Amino acid sequence: MSKPRTLFDKIWDTHVVSRQDDGTCLIYIDRHLIHEVTSPQAFEGLRLSGRKVRRPGAALAVADHNVPTSDRSRGIDDEESRIQVETLERNCAEYGIEYYGMDDVRQGIVHIIGPEQGFTLPGMTIVCGDSHTSTHGAFGALAFGIGTSEVEHVLATQTLIQKPAKNMRITVEGQAHAGVTAKDLVLAIIAKLGTAGGTGHVVEYAGEAIQALSMEGRMTVCNMSIEAGARAGLIAPDETTFDYVQGRPMAPKAGQWETALAYWKTLPSDPGATYDTEVTLNAADIEPQVTWGTSPEDVAPISGHVPNPANVSDEGKRDAMRRSLDYMGLSAGMAVQDIKIDTVFIGSCTNGRIEDLRQVAALAKGRQVAPGVHAMIVPGSGLVKNQAEEEGLDKIFKAAGFDWREPGCSMCLAMNADKLAPGERCASTSNRNFEGRQGRGGRTHLVSPGMATAAAFAGRLADVRDLG
Amino acid sequence: MDKFTTLRGVAAPLPMVNVDTDKIIPKQFLKTIARTGLSKGLFYEMRFDEDGKPKEGFVLDQPAYKNAQILVAGDNFGCGSSREHAPWALLDAGIRCIVSTGFADIFYNNCFKNGILPIVLPKAQVDMLMDDAGRGANAILSIDLKDQVITGPDGGTISFEVDPFRKHCLLNGLDDIGLTLEKADKIDDYEAKQNHSQPWLAG
Numbered sequence A: 001m002s003k004p005r006t007l008f009d010k011i012w013d014t015h016v017v018s019r020q021d022d023g024t025c026l027i028y029i030d031r032h033l034i035h036e037v038t039s040p041q042a043f044e045g046l047r048l049s050g051r052k053v054r055r056p057g058a059a060l061a062v063a064d065h066n067v068p069t070s071d072r073s074r075g076i077d078d079e080e081s082r083i084q085v086e087t088l089e090r091n092c093a094e095y096g097i098e099y100y101g102m103d104d105v106r107q108g109i110v111h112i113i114g115p116e117q118g119f120t121l122p123g124m125t126i127v128c129g130d131s132h133t134s135t136h137g138a139f140g141a142l143a144f145g146i147g148t149s150e151v152e153h154v155l156a157t158q159t160l161i162q163k164p165a166k167n168m169r170i171t172v173e174g175q176a177h178a179g180v181t182a183k184d185l186v187l188a189i190i191a192k193l194g195t196a197g198g199t200g201h202v203v204e205y206a207g208e209a210i211q212a213l214s215m216e217g218r219m220t221v222c223n224m225s226i227e228a229g230a231r232a233g234l235i236a237p238d239e240t241t242f243d244y245v246q247g248r249p250m251a252p253k254a255g256q257w258e259t260a261l262a263y264w265k266t267l268p269s270d271p272g273a274t275y276d277t278e279v280t281l282n283a284a285d286i287e288p289q290v291t292w293g294t295s296p297e298d299v300a301p302i303s304g305h306v307p308n309p310a311n312v313s314d315e316g317k318r319d320a321m322r323r324s325l326d327y328m329g330l331s332a333g334m335a336v337q338d339i340k341i342d343t344v345f346i347g348s349c350t351n352g353r354i355e356d357l358r359q360v361a362a363l364a365k366g367r368q369v370a371p372g373v374h375a376m377i378v379p380g381s382g383l384v385k386n387q388a389e390e391e392g393l394d395k396i397f398k399a400a401g402f403d404w405r406e407p408g409c410s411m412c413l414a415m416n417a418d419k420l421a422p423g424e425r426c427a428s429t430s431n432r433n434f435e436g437r438q439g440r441g442g443r444t445h446l447v448s449p450g451m452a453t454a455a456a457f458a459g460r461l462a463d464v465r466d467l468g
Numbered sequence B: 001m002d003k004f005t006t007l008r009g010v011a012a013p014l015p016m017v018n019v020d021t022d023k024i025i026p027k028q029f030l031k032t033i034a035r036t037g038l039s040k041g042l043f044y045e046m047r048f049d050e051d052g053k054p055k056e057g058f059v060l061d062q063p064a065y066k067n068a069q070i071l072v073a074g075d076n077f078g079c080g081s082s083r084e085h086a087p088w089a090l091l092d093a094g095i096r097c098i099v100s101t102g103f104a105d106i107f108y109n110n111c112f113k114n115g116i117l118p119i120v121l122p123k124a125q126v127d128m129l130m131d132d133a134g135r136g137a138n139a140i141l142s143i144d145l146k147d148q149v150i151t152g153p154d155g156g157t158i159s160f161e162v163d164p165f166r167k168h169c170l171l172n173g174l175d176d177i178g179l180t181l182e183k184a185d186k187i188d189d190y191e192a193k194q195n196h197s198q199p200w201l202a203g
C-alpha cells in the first residue's frame, strides 16, 4: 500500500512536471490571478525578451489596489495610479487576458473575485503576485503568493520552479463561542505560532471549529496564513465547498461537474498521513481578539491588557515591543477596552465578503456610530456590493452612520486616497497592522467585522458580545 | 540578472526583528511600472519625515555605511507583502547580500531572482556578524558563494548553506525562464495529460 498522503502532498504530486535530483521541481500552475501593482514589470520583461504568454485563458486580471472607493465617474485622480491601472488594461488586451475594469460589476479585490467567479476550484495550483493568495486555499487549492519575476515566469511557462514545502496541521478542536468568528480563530492561531512560525510550511487547518466554518469564514482563516509566515493555507474540500462552487460562472458545467466532484472527493488527507509540525488549539478557549502592536502576532483577548515589555526576557523582542507601544501610543498594562478609536475600516480580502457585511448589519440595526468616529464599509467586489444592496444592508449601514463605498483594497494598504492621518487610530478588519500600513503614522488594531462594529458604536475597542 | 560569485564590502547592522516589506519600501513607491530607481523609497519612513526631509541617523545614511553592500539583519527579515519592489530597492541601493537568522519565504525567493544572496545563520553567528558590522567603515566582510564562506574583518570564517540549484543560478547569473523553456516539451506533455484527466481545467 502506498504511504498515506496529506492534501498538500496530493496536489503537489499531481502538478509535478519534472523533478531534478536535488528535489527541485517544475510544477504546473493551473490558474494565475493578476493585479496592477505587481504585474507591469513582468509584462515588460516578456516584451523585452520577445516571449509570449503561454496560456492566456488560465489568467484573470483585475485592478483593485489603486482604485478609488468613492465616486468613480471621474476615473482615477492620482496620475501614477491611473497609469498603473491603464498599463494593466493595455497588457491584458495585448496578451489576450481577461480583465475586469473599474466599471465592470465583477471588479473587486483579486482574492474575492476568484472564488466568486468559480475561477478558484479544489485541487488546483493558483498563484498571484500577492501574498494573500493563500485565501484560495479555503477551497482545498494550493494557492500562494509570488514575486514579479515569478509572475513573468508563470506568464511565459505556466509553471514555477519550487521545492515542496513542509506540512503543518493546525487543529482547532471543539466549538467556538457566540461572537467568536473565523477572524478571532486565525488571530489566536497567529498569536500561538508567531509571525515566522509557519515559515517553510503549508498549513492545513482542520478540526471541528474549522469544518463548521462557512466558505467565507474559511477564506478569512486561509487569508491570514501568510501573517504566520506560512506559504499557503489549506482546508480539505467538503460539501460546504462543493455547494459554494456549484453554479458559479467558471465552475465545471453539468457533464464535467460529476467527474470534477469525484476527483475533489479524493483530495482530503489520508488517514494516518503525517505532518512535520502539529499544533492544536481549543476553540472554547478563544475570546474575540484584537491586536495591540505592529505585528499580527501582537494579539490580546478583548478582556485583556496591553502587555508590559519589562516582562519579556528576550532583548530583541523587548525592544520590538517597546517600539510597537511607542508607535501605537499605548501604555503597558492598560485595558484593551480603554483604547479609544477614531476610524473603523470594514473590508479587505480578509473580511470584505457578503457574510461579513451581514454580520455588521445584524449588529447595526437601531444603533449609531459614535460621534467623531468615521466608520467606512468597503465591499470586496461589485457583486458583494450589489448583493448587499439587494438585501437592503446599505440602508441599515447608512442609517447607522456608516460610510458605504465602492469596492477595492482601500484602507487595507492605503494606496488609493483612503488613508489614516498620523496618529489616527483605526479598528480594522484587514490583515496587517504594520507601521504605516494604513497611512504613515496610522495606528491599526486588527479585529473581526463584529468587533469593528462594536468599536464603531462605542468609540473604543469593545466586546461584540456586549452588544447582545 | 547579475552574477554573484564573490563580494567584499561594508556590512551595515540592522538589528530590528520582523522588518516587513512595507517597511523596506512603503506603498507609495509601488505605483511605478519600472523596476529601477527604487532606492529612493528604501526604508523611507525611517529615513525621511512626513514632509520628505531627511531624518538623521538611519544606518545606511551614516557616512561609514553609505556604500554598504551587505546588510546584517534581525530575525524574520522581509515578512509580509510579496512585493518584489523590496529586493529591487535594496539592489538599487547597492545591497547584494543579506544575513539573518531567518527570512520570510517569498522575500527569500525574490532575492535570488535579482542577484541578491540571502544567507541564513544561527543566532550566535548572526550576533557575531552584527558586532562586526557595528565597526563602521572597518566592518568589511568577504563572501565567497562558490565555497560558501563568509570571512570577517579579523579573518575568522563562517560557512553557510545554500540550495545547490539556486547557487548554480546565482553563480552563473542564469535566467530561470530560459531554463524552464528548455523543458517546453515536458510542459506540453503535462498539459495534454491534464486535459484528459481533468478536462474542466482546459480552456
Ligand code: SF4
Pocket: A064, A065, A109, A110, A111, A130, A132, A348, A349, A350, A408, A409, A412, A413, A430, A431
Ligand atoms: S485587500 Fe489588502 S491584503 Fe488584500 S489584496 Fe488588497 S491590499 Fe492586499
